[in-house]
Amino acid sequence: NAGVTQTPKFRVLKTGQSMTLLCAQDMNHEYMYWYRQDPGMGLRLIHYSVGEGTTAKGEVPDGYNVSRLKKQNFLLGLESAAPSQTSVYFCASSTGGETQYFGPGTRLLVL
């Protein structure tokens, strides 16, 4: 079992560029989440999904889009990156109300 994996591990973007972060889980979890982690701000929920084909906004959704076409994958997209999106992004999955399992994180630097 790989658990929760994230691709890529690190990326540098220029302002205005787009990219997609991929999260995959092999635990058959229904719920998946995208967070960003910033110093002094803790973990903030960007978007989440309660099942294949569903997505919902979290606390800080602006500038991001997500898709959950397959149960095991949850994609986070940045259409036009901004320096304020420099952060560490974590994906997580769970069975709902239970323990969350986190990925290793993606460090994104937007210049």
Added chain:
Amino acid sequence: AQRVTQPEKLLSVFKGAPVELKCNYSYSGSPELFWYVQYSRQRLQLLLRHISRESIKGFTADLNKGETSFHLKKPFAQEEDSAMYYCARSGTYKYIFGTGTRLKVLA
């Protein structure tokens, strides 16, 4: 709004000293409370959850509904406990995290 408050950004203690990381949550129904730990440059992992009432790595946490608190405690800190600690509560379909407390255990 559902909230989780961790009042200390940084807590420094000497090795062997007791540790208490504070967490307060906003009352709403019967939430499930968690403590997650993140060691340097690693992913977050569950440390403990109130429903299991376990002691993990010497840490315990008691849910106090009257004070809406879920403080994390350890009687004798070790250097390997140095990490970032997050308190979290369950909400409708999602979780609310506190801003985290960095624990530094000094030799």
